[in-house]
Amino acid sequence: MPLYKIKVNGVQRSIDAVADMPLLWALRDLMDLTGSKYGCGIGACGACTVLLDGAETQSCQITVGEIGHKSVTTIEGLSKDGSHPLQKAWVEQDVPQCGYCQTGQIMAAAALLKRKPHPTDADIDETFAHHICRCGTYQRIREAVKVAAGGSK
Amino acid sequence: MSNRNDISRRSMLKVMGGVGASLAIGIFPTISCAADPKKPGVVFEPSAFVKIDPDGLVTVTICRSDMGQGVRTSLAMLVAEELDVDWKKVRVIQADTSSKYGRQGTGGSSSITGMNHSMRQVGATARAMLVAAAAKQWSVDPASVKTESGNAIHPDTGKTLAYADLTAAAAAQPMPTTGILLKDPSQFKIVGKPTNRVDNLDVVTGKAVYGLDVKVPGMAYAVIARPPAFGAELNTMDDTAARKVPGVLDVQKFRNGVAVIASNTWAAISGRDALKLDWKPGPNVDVTSKSIREKLVATLIDHRPVSADAKVVEATYDFPFLAHATMEPMNAVADVKGDQCTLWAPTQVPNGAQGAAAGVLGVPPANVNVNVTLLGGGFGRRLQTDFIEEAVGLSKQTGKPIKLLWTREDDMQNDFYRPTSHHSFKAALDGSGNPTVWSHQALQASGNPGAQFRTNGLQYTIPDAQMRFGGAGVPVRTGPWRSVEHSLINVANECFVDELARAAGKDPFEFRKALIHDERLKTVLVLAAEKAGWGKPLPKGHARGIACFSGYGSHAAHVVELSVVNGEVKLHRVVAAVDCGLAINPKGVEAQIQGAITDGLSTALRAQITIDKGGVVQTSWTGFKWMTLDAMPVVEVHVVPSTGASGGMGETGYPSVPAAVANAIAAATGKKVRKFPIKISELA
Numbered sequence: 079m080p081l082y083k084i085k086v087n088g089v090q091r092s093i094d095a096v097a098d099m100p101l102l103w104a105l106r107d108l109m110d111l112t113g114s115k116y117g118c119g120i121g122a123c124g125a126c127t128v129l130l131d132g133a134e135t136q137s138c139q140i141t142v143g144e145i146g147h148k149s150v151t152t153i154e155g156l157s158k159d160g161s162h163p164l165q166k167a168w169v170e171q172d173v174p175q176c177g178y179c180q181t182g183q184i185m186a187a188a189a190l191l192k193r194k195p196h197p198t199d200a201d202i203d204e205t206f207a208h209h210i211c212r213c214g215t216y217q218r219i220r221e222a223v224k225v226a227a228g229g230s231k
Numbered sequence: 232m233s234n235r236n237d238i239s240r241r242s243m244l245k246v247m248g249g250v251g252a253s254l255a256i257g258i259f260p261t262i263s264c265a266a267d268p269k270k271p272g273v274v275f276e277p278s279a280f281v282k283i284d285p286d287g288l289v290t291v292t293i294c295r296s297d298m299g300q301g302v303r304t305s306l307a308m309l310v311a312e313e314l315d316v317d318w319k320k321v322r323v324i325q326a327d328t329s330s331k332y333g334r335q336g337t338g339g340s341s342s343i344t345g346m347n348h349s350m351r352q353v354g355a356t357a358r359a360m361l362v363a364a365a366a367k368q369w370s371v372d373p374a375s376v377k378t379e380s381g382n383a384i385h386p387d388t389g390k391t392l393a394y395a396d397l398t399a400a401a402a403a404q405p406m407p408t409t410g411i412l413l414k415d416p417s418q419f420k421i422v423g424k425p426t427n428r429v430d431n432l433d434v435v436t437g438k439a440v441y442g443l444d445v446k447v448p449g450m451a452y453a454v455i456a457r458p459p460a461f462g463a464e465l466n467t468m469d470d471t472a473a474r475k476v477p478g479v480l481d482v483q484k485f486r487n488g489v490a491v492i493a494s495n496t497w498a499a500i501s502g503r504d505a506l507k508l509d510w511k512p513g514p515n516v517d518v519t520s521k522s523i524r525e526k527l528v529a530t531l532i533d534h535r536p537v538s539a540d541a542k543v544v545e546a547t548y549d550f551p552f553l554a555h556a557t558m559e560p561m562n563a564v565a566d567v568k569g570d571q572c573t574l575w576a577p578t579q580v581p582n583g584a585q586g587a588a589a590g591v592l593g594v595p596p597a598n599v600n601v602n603v604t605l606l607g608g609g610f611g612r613r614l615q616t617d618f619i620e621e622a623v624g625l626s627k628q629t630g631k632p633i634k635l636l637w638t639r640e641d642d643m644q645n646d647f648y649r650p651t652s653h654h655s656f657k658a659a660l661d662g663s664g665n666p667t668v669w670s671h672q673a674l675q676a677s678g679n680p681g682a683q684f685r686t687n688g689l690q691y692t693i694p695d696a697q698m699r700f701g702g703a704g705v706p707v708r709t710g711p712w713r714s715v716e717h718s719l720i721n722v723a724n725e726c727f728v729d730e731l732a733r734a735a736g737k738d739p740f741e742f743r744k745a746l747i748h749d750e751r752l753k754t755v756l757v758l759a760a761e762k763a764g765w766g767k768p769l770p771k772g773h774a775r776g777i778a779c780f781s782g783y784g785s786h787a788a789h790v791v792e793l794s795v796v797n798g799e800v801k802l803h804r805v806v807a808a809v810d811c812g813l814a815i816n817p818k819g820v821e822a823q824i825q826g827a828i829t830d831g832l833s834t835a836l837r838a839q840i841t842i843d844k845g846g847v848v849q850t851s852w853t854g855f856k857w858m859t860l861d862a863m864p865v866v867e868v869h870v871v872p873s874t875g876a877s878g879g880m881g882e883t884g885y886p887s888v889p890a891a892v893a894n895a896i897a898a899a900t901g902k903k904v905r906k907f908p909i910k911i912s913e914l915a
Contacts, residue, residue, distance in 0.1 A: 095495075095497075096477050096478070096497070096498075096501075098501075099495075099497040100497060103495060103496045103497040104497075106443075106444075106496070107452070107495040107496050107497070108495065110446065111437070112437065112440075112443075112444040112446075113436070113437015113438070114437070115441075115443070115558075115559070115607070116443060116496075116559075116560070116636075117558055117559075117560075117639065117852075118639040118851050118852055119500075119638060119639060120639070120851055120853070122851055122852040122853050123558070123639075123852050125558060152437065153435075153436065153437035154436070154437050156436075157436075159436070160432050160435055160436045164435075165432075165435040165436065168431070168434075168435045169427060169431040169432055169435055170427070172427040172428055172431065172818050172822070173431075173435075174299075174428060174430065174431055174434040174435070175299030175300070175301070175822055175826055176297075176298055176299030176557075176558060176559070176605070176606060176607050176608045176609075177299070177430060177431075177434035177439055177605065177607075178441055178557075178558040178559045178605075178607030178608060179558050179607075180434050180435060181434070181435070181437050184435060202860070203860065203861035204861070206859060206860035206861060207859050207860070207861040208859070209859065209860065210558070210852055210857050210859060211558070211829075211860075212556060212557060212558040212608050212610075212857065213299045213558070213608060213822075213826045213829075214825055214826035214827075214828065214829025214830060214858065215822070215825070215826070216825075216829065216858070216859075216860040216863045217825055217863070217866050218822070218825070219860060220860065
């Protein structure tokens with residue numbers, strides 16, 4: 079299998095994978111970065127969301143062969159210790175229930191805040207319209223995004 | 232959902248002493264943040280459920296599965312409360328299937344009702360031993376020693392000793408057999424206070440370990456090609472292409488399908504995609520949702536005759552199958568070595584999993600140890616052990632540790648579904664519009680022989696109320712789904728109560744209030760109505776619906792406000808009022824109600840599983856549609872302050888939501904809801 083060099087969380091990683099392996103499985107199985115979650119594999123739930131050069135990307139929908147020189151940021155790279163404002167807000171607002179989808183939700187929020195540091199409710203609606211939380215933590219997700227943006231509570 | 236709580240105080244106290252059994256939870260990354268003691272010295276471990284290290288760290292072992300209901304937090308709060316320790320010093324770890332933890336199972340909203348007292352006793356007993364140790368050191372009466380925030384205090388002399396400095400002395404104390412007093416709720420400092428989940432930091436940093444995150448040395452990855460219909464059988468298999476997929480290690484027939492074993496998940500999935508399989512359709516190829524409904528309707532009998540001068544109201548309601556669709560699909564890691572087996576699994580039933588694995592291997596249950604990971608959702612799906620048996624069987628068959636993944640498609644199409652059901656109602660109203668007769672036939676399509684609706688008491692006083700439970704067997708696997716039969720019976724009841732109110736020309740809130748016999752249920756109904764502004768003017772096109780439910784020791788009522796625009800439902804606001812007795816963790820209670828509202832809205836308006844050609848039509852979230860954030864209304868949760876017995880909260884918040892949606896839609900459109908999920912175009 080070919081060797082791919084991918085920059086993940088600021089570190090150049092070499093991985094031995096087929097070109098069509100989705101980034102999600104490369105992260106999880108080959109790099110032991112299990113914070114990005116499998117929820118559907120078809121880009122319908124958002125649990126696998128990472129940042130690709132800062133933009134929200136579903137890691138099940140992009141392959142190892144397609145990454146090229148783009149830089150991947152996973153939840154593990156958002157901060158070393160959970161100190162990113164979104165992570166702090168998520169903890170303080172007690173967003174997680176089962177928690178499985180939350181890393182994807184946070185990464186989507188990170189991309190949003192990068193684009194729009196002070197998002198409106200409509201911006202938040204748009205960002206999370208393709209993210210499923212089966213536990214239904216939506217009220218707290220909205221609140222946590224606002225808190226992280228410094229706009230509420 | 233059975234949930235035995237075998238932890239007698241005696242069995243808790245038996246496991247004591249300085250040595251203390253190891254609480255290690257296997258070789259997978261720990262799902263706790265419990266640290267080893269940094270300070271040397273004796274660890275005080277008065278029971279299997281709590282220990283205090285010489286550096287003051289308090290470790291609570293939780294023997295219930297956390298699938299999002301927050302039980303790792305709420306049960307630890309109970310121990311910490313009685314122990315009088317600083318909550319910040321408390322760490323939580325998960326029990327394995329050692330018998331010292333008693334029989335473990337999480338379901339039926341029973342963790343708090345079943346464990347409340349015993350967890351408090353765990354804390355109180357440990358506290359009594361720390362007090363006795365301090366009293367001995369100070370040569371004072373133990374009754375004169377107080378405790379606060381991890382310290383023993385003697386107010387008369389001003390002496391203080393930290394628990395951390397008492398671990399050796401406390402471990403040497405005899406186990407108290409009598410006189411363990413629990414606190415009066417008025418003294419609570421932790422219980423009843425809104426508390427964040429213990430796992431939050433692990434979750435938001437990606438460190439939390441779910442079943443799918445477990446990796447053990449030498450592990451191979453497996454997926455299984457499964458029959459396309461219930462009862463279909465494998466005819467022929469060509470695995471030539473599958474075996475050529477890089478990373479595929481083996482292809483093996485397994486049970487009624489074909490397992491692909493690989494060196495990573497993607498190789499396993501790609502290998503499965505490359506299989507050429509021919510299936511014999513089997514005996515159920517003609518089964519459809521329509522044929523199942525016809526089978527149910529055929530079991531209806533005549534409702535009793537009603538006197539000629541009464542006003543008769545009749546209605547039917549149909550509910551679809553529902554998938555649990557946990558965010559984390561089914562999976563397990565099994566490592567079978569000879570007659571021993573180690574499992575890592577997101578399961579609601581650790582002992583059930585242990586027994587199931589033992590059954591597969593033909594070994595005693597004690598040969599199987601189950602490490603319970605975090606559960607990426609449960610809702611009743613993880614009461615089943617089918618996926619665990621598969622992982623164990625594959626590990627045995629391949630001689631390797633196996634991580635079995637069910638893809639979303641596997642998960643959606645091979646669930647134990649919430650049964651579909653058909654409901655037929657006939658009722659009579661007297662001249663004042665009061666119901667005198669209520670006849671309800673609840674017919675459930677069950678995949679489990681012998682499974683029937685259990686009696687579900689009507690929450691309204693009606694002189695002649697009768698419910699008949701029946702149904703038909705179907706070749707679709709069914710099982711408990713959040714609130715089980717209440718998700719059908721109570722939703723139907725609450726829709727029909729609204730139809731009765733309308734026929735009587737009465738307000739549905741006032742109609743219910745007059746007939747409810749449980750005072751606590753009446754209180755939450757009134758509270759929800761008040762908070763929602765029931766009866767107050769609404770914007771043009773908006774309408775409200777109300778419904779309520781008692782169950783699992785708790786009570787809930789919901790008011791939904793919505794409008795119907797161009798055939799689409801627009802949700803504006805949902806107000807919930809609940810009484811769960813003393814809310815151990817009010818923040819957790821609120822979360823459960825918010826989640827139940829999302830479930831209620833999703834299943835009222837979007838989600839269903841349909842059957843065609845003997846198999847499940849939906850494959851993923853694209854077909855089994857769930858609420859997303861953008862479609863959510865404003866949600867308000869009001870919890871009745873109470874120091875009463877704490878009830879369950881996992882399921883109580885669900886059943887009144889779909890009914891309140893249906894009742895609001897009926898109010899908005901003037902039409903009758905007969906079928907879930909509700910499509911405006913189908914209203915009668």
